[in-house]
Amino acid sequence: MDFGLTDEQRAVRDTARAFVTREVVPLEAEMLRRERSGAPGLRRDELRELQARARAFGFWGMSTPEEYGGMALPAVTQSLLWTELGRTPVPFRFGGEADNILYEASDAQRAAYLLPTIEGERLGCFALTEPEAGSDAAGIRLRARRDGGDWVLRGEKTFITFGDEADYAIVIAVTGSSAREATAFLVDRAMGWTSRPIDTMGSWHTPALLTFDDVRVPASNVLGDVGGGFDLAMRWIVRGRYVIPSQAVGTAERCLRMAIEHANTRVTFGRPIGERQAIQWMIADSEVELEAARWLTLRCAWAVDQGAPARHPAAVAKLYGAGMVNRVVDRTLQIFGGMGYTRDLPIEGWYRAVRVLRVLEGTDEIQRMIISRDLLRGYEKIGGHLA
Ligand SMILES: Cc1cc2nc3c(=O)[nH]c(=O)nc-3n(C[C@H](O)[C@H](O)[C@H](O)COP(=O)(O)OP(=O)(O)OC[C@H]3O[C@@H](n4cnc5c(N)ncnc54)[C@H](O)[C@@H]3O)c2cc1C
Missing domain, CATH: 1.10.540.10 (Acyl-CoA dehydrogenase/oxidase, N-terminal domain)
Known part of the structure; x- marks a missing residue:
């Protein structure tokens, strides 16, 4: 090993x-x-x-x-x-x-969406979540109905990252009798959808509410197959699950480094605070959790590279990594005391920003659902690939 x-x-x-x-x-x-x-x-x-x-x-x-x-x-x-x-x-x-599912593009779509997105000339967003359907993505209601050679989209999408800036959206819309019979559409803003930014506690993520009021989309803008939208959506979401904890590890490393430096230099009652056990334990706990998250994340990425199923290790890494960074940032703020709470340092901004990692691309509870279902139904063995 x-x-x-x-x-x-x-x-x-x-x-x-x-x-x-x-x-x-x-x-x-x-x-x-x-x-x-x-x-x-x-x-x-x-x-x-x-x-x-x-x-x-x-x-x-x-x-x-x-x-x-x-x-x-x-x-x-x-x-x-x-x-x-x-x-x-x-x-x-x-x-x-470009979004991983954009590689499903047809030749014409490749020229109009994929290549300009890779070049940074066009910005896309991915729109699955709706006001009435987040975790339960199979509950989406935004419907696309056929009208001649076109599709007409009606409904709302919410919390869409880049939704207020994007030039086009990849929209997952119901096209069959149940929400699982969905189709992905490439929908230019110029086709008529509107957006309104949603104010959030984190400055990294300003998502938007998108409104589709009978937006007409040519059939040539179906991404992938009609009826294949739900599978594409799941592929899009799972991809991010090792990216989120990977970033979380970097943020936690930086915070821990700042915490150590501060603990060694900030003097109270005649001694650096790093000499107090209360502070030492916070540093130790952060180090242990950071290392655990690092290896869970790399193990998930390794599974992806092996071509092995990564859903389970991805859920484990996402759940643990998102929680870990919240705890490490919180301890760092505590070690900095009042200074940690100010906007002169990035800690309070991180404190607000990392909270969403426990919500987006599958909440903590959804990751736990995946992990426990895999074990209870025997889809995964305890010990993973070493079992
Ligand atoms: C900043 C931000 C950016 C986002 N970007 C995008 C984007 O680009 N594209 C996109 O499509 N979506 C995006 N989302 C949406 C995000 O994926 C959803 O918010 C998330 O999936 C949770 O859905 P919800 O908000 O509807 O919560 P709900 O599904 O209503 O859940 C509410 C609470 O109930 C819990 N819960 C739900 N079901 C169960 C259950 N069966 N058992 C136990 N607990 C349960 C949840 O874990 C949560 O704690 C974004 C969200 C945010 C906040």
Whole structure:
């Protein structure tokens, strides 16, 4: 058993770390200042410029196939890179990416959606959740009915990330007798849907409510097969489940480092607070949980690279990683005392931002449902692939 990184993994990780340290971390102070005034941390043009700089550094299309100019990196390497990005509160991500299900595009759709999305010229969003259906995705009601050669969409989608900025949406709509008979549609904003931002406690995620009021979509904009939308939606959601804990590991590492530095330098009652057991235990607990989350996440990414079923390890990593980062950020804030609560440091922003990781792309409860069902029905063995 080898828990080490290959030379290549280490080289890619170190180069990403150098980029984040040199180009992204210096933006943090300005990002915090903007947040205090309610402005977005990074504008779309700034994000694109930074992504172009990362491209010159060699980072473009982590998950994108080489035929589309991407790096097609193994999941373990992608996980390591997401961890590097998680170290900074600046909402930066490498460019050259498209939603995994967009590769189902037809030739015409490839030219109109996939390629411009990879190039960063167009921004898409993924719209599954509705006001009446989140965890229970099979309860969606937004309906698409056929009308001549078109489909007409009517209903609402909510909490859609990038929904207020996106040029188009991948919309999962009911096209059969039950919600499981759904179809994915590529729907340009110009076709008539509207959006309204939803104010949330985290500044990273400003999702939106999308309204489809008889929006007419040509049949050529069906993504994949008619009736195949639910499967596509599940594929989209499961992909993110190792990305979220990977980022969480980076955020927790940065917080723990800050906590250690502060504990060693902040003096109360004549001694650094790091000499007090109460503080030492918080640091120890954070280290243990961080390491547990790291290995659960890498084990999940490894399963993806082996082509093995990853639903179960992904649910385990997502559940634990999202909870872990919330606890580590909370302890870090506690160790910083009053300073931790101020907006001069990124800790309070992280405190608000990481909370959503326990909700999106499957809540804690849904992950627990998946994990326990897998075990109770014998789909998974205790001990996983080592059993
Ligand atoms: C910032 C943000 C961004 C998002 N981005 C997107 C996006 O881009 N695209 C998209 O489609 N969606 C997106 N979502 C939606 C997100 O996936 C849903 O919010 C999530 O799946 C939970 O659904 P819900 O909010 O309807 O909660 P509900 O499903 O109503 O659940 C409410 C509570 O009940 C619990 N619960 C539900 N069912 C059960 C059960 N059977 N047993 C035990 N407990 C249960 C849940 O865990 C939760 O605690 C986003 C949400 C947020 C907050």
